[in-house]
Amino acid sequence: MSLASPLKAIKLAVFGQAKLMQIACYAALIFGAMGLSSTVNAADEALPKEYIPLVQGLIDAAKANDPEAIVKRLAYPLKREYPIPAIQNTQEMVARFEQVFDSQLIELIANSKIDADWQIMGWRGIMLGSGEVWLDLDGKIIAINYQTPAEAKLKAELIAKQKTGLHPSVSEFVSPELTWETAKFTIRVDNMGNSQYRYAAWAKGKSLSEKPDLVLNKGKLVFDGSGGNHSFQFRSGSYQYHCYVTVLGTSDSPPGELVVYKNDEEILKQAVIKAD
Structure with a gap:
């Protein structure tokens, strides 16, 4: 067969x-x-x-x-x-x-x-x-x-639960992509449909029910080679925010990294210490 x-x-x-x-x-x-x-x-x-x-x-x-x-x-x-x-x-x-x-x-x-x-x-x-x-x-x-x-039913229930816990300004999306904690930030990336993504960040310790400190729209998904590693990339004026997701790495690789650039020069890099 x-x-x-x-x-x-x-x-x-x-x-x-x-x-x-x-x-x-x-x-x-x-x-x-x-x-x-x-x-x-x-x-x-x-x-x-x-x-x-x-x-x-x-x-x-x-x-x-x-x-x-x-x-x-x-x-x-x-x-x-x-x-x-x-x-x-x-x-x-x-x-x-x-x-x-x-x-x-x-x-x-x-x-x-x-x-x-x-x-x-x-x-x-x-x-x-x-x-x-x-x-x-x-x-x-x-x-x-x-x-x-x-699983499809469970996913829908979990997404609905997430939406009720988020600040209204970021509670609408097609599907969640990641929720990360770094040393200084809590970060969400959501799929907004039409191959566009949204970045929202809160200072560490803030509740996600509070208004985000930063929201960036119209982000893109970029794959890195054939191993599955990829990034969500966002731009705000001269600043670029890249969320690098590690799929294929070493045993001590973090789940990902937040890297911020200004005029293409790296000014911040923080490893993910917790990924939902």
């Missing part, structure tokens, strides 16, 4: 339109073209023999509908679409299993064919289909780019 039919249904549940556009842009940077085929073609790299048992083990666990076996194959923390909190360990994964793995995702994995639906993407790992599931080279699940209806 090919993945072509399940993937059509899957894509409706993966993310909202704005997030799909971000993923498409990211895919373009990684793979050199917008969109990805759901099967391996001549330009793709078939799965080397040494990785086949790792993938087959996951397929078998899905065919057996064995949550315990699947949970053992996950790497933690497993990030979920913000503002849904990441899954930190096995115990959390067991409790949230059906929130992440519904019957449609399990069927997608169970019906996948190693020679047609899985491929090696170099150092990035092993990919199912168009990136619905990613494994590292040890066979651990490192990313699930699929959102169940249960």
